[in-house]
C-alpha cells in the first residue's frame with residue numbers, strides 16, 4: 292500500500308512520490324495575527340498537524356512551515372482601534388496562537404513572519420518586475436496576470452470568468468482588473484519599509500511565495516490550506532512563484548473543506564463568537580480534535596453543541612477502555628510474557644486497517660474507527676478470567692501508535708494532582724486581584740486543558756474534573 296493524496300489541481304487521488312526520497316517539504320498558510328484564532332482556523336491547523344504526524348510516523352523526515360501574516364490592513368486597523376502598534380498587536384496574538392495550538396496538541400512548525408522576511412519579499416517582487424510579469428504604478432507594484440496563462444488552475448476557473456466578477460475600485464492603478472498587488476505604497480502614518488518603489492509593505496500573496504522559496508525551495512511536496520484560500524490566494528501564489536522559477540510551486544495541493552456552525556455556513560460574526568480560546572474554557576482540546584477529525588477533511592464539517600458532546604462521549608469510552616486495561620495490568624502476573632494469539636491477530640488487523648485508511652488520502656474518521664475497534668477488542672479480552680501482561684501491553688502500544696498520529700486521547704502524565712490544581716486556583720485568584728488578566732486567563736486555559744471545570748457558586752469558587 293502506498294500513500295495517496297488528493298491533488299486539488301488534478302482533482303484526483305495521486306500516489307504520493309516525494310521530490311527527495313524519505314523527505315517531505317510542506318507549507319500551510321498560517322493566520323493573520325490580528326485577533327484570536329477561531330474554530331474555523333482550527334480545522335486546517337489540526338488536520339495538517341495530523342498529515343505531518345502521519346508522514347513522520349510513516350518514516351518521512353518532514354520540514355513543515357506555517358507562516359504568520361504579521362503586517363496587513365487588519366493589523367493596521369486593529370492597532371489604530373486599540374491605540375497600539377502593529378508589532379505589539381502581532382506579538383500579542385502570536386502568543387495567543389501558541390497558547391491555543393499547544394492546548395490543542397498541535398506540534399510547532401517552522402513559523403516565519405512576514406516582517407522578518409521583507410528583504411526576500413522585495414527581491415522576489417524585483418525579479419518579477421525584471422521579468423516583465425509585474426509593473427510599478429503610483430508606488431504600488433502589481434502582477435500582470437495576462438503574463439501567466441495558467442492563472443486559474445488551482446481553483447479551476449479561466450481568466451475570462453475571473454475577469455467578469457472583479458470589481459474595479461476607485462483610484463485603482465492596475466492595467467487590468469484581475470491584476471493583483473505585490474507591493475503597496477504606505478499611506479501617511481502607516482508602518483512601512485523602504486523599497487525600490489518607495490516606502491510600503493508587501494501584499495498578502497507574495498509573502499507565501501517568498502517564504503516557501505526561502506524556507507523550502509523552488510518546488511515543494513505539499514502546499515495546504517483551507518478551501519477558501521484556493522482563490523485568489525493560492526492562485527496568486529502559483530502565478531508569482533511559477534513565473535519566477537518556471538517550475539511547479541507544489542506537487543500536491545491539499546485543501547480542507549469548510550466548517551459550518553450549527554449547519555450554517557460560517558460567517559465572520561459567527562466565527563468571531565467562537566474563538567478557540569473561548570471554546571477551550573468549556574470543551575476539552577481532545578474533543579475539539581476528535582470532532583475535527585471525525586469528518587473527512589474534504590467534506591464540510593459541522594460544529595455544534597451536539598457534535599462536541601458526541602466527541603466528548605467518544606473520548607470517554609476510549610479513555611475508560613484504556614483505564615481498564617491499565618488497571619488490569621497492575622494485577623497481571625509480571626512473568627506472563629505470552630501474547631494471546633487471537634488478540635494479537637485482531638490488533639494486527641486493526642493496525643493494518645488504520646494504515647490503509649490513512650494511506651487513502653488521510654481518512655481520519657476511519658482512523659478513529661480503528662481506535663474504537665481496538666477498544667472493543669480490549670474490552671472483550673478483559674472479560675477473560677486470566678489475562679497476560681504482554682497482551683495488555685500490546686493493546687496499550689497499539690492505542691499509542693494510533694494516537695501518536697491523531698492525538699485524541701487525554702494524556703495521562705498531564706494529569707495534575709489535586710494539590711497542584713488548588714495551588715493554580717489560588718494563584719489565579721491572586722492574579723485576578725492584581726488585575727493580571729493575562730495570567731488569570733492562562734491559568735484558566737491550563738486548567739481547562741486538564742479537563743478541570745471552574746464554577747462560581749454562592750459558596751465561592753468550586754472546581755471539579757470533567
Ligand SMILES: [Zn+2]
Nearest residue numbers: 320499524528
Ligand atoms: Zn499563503
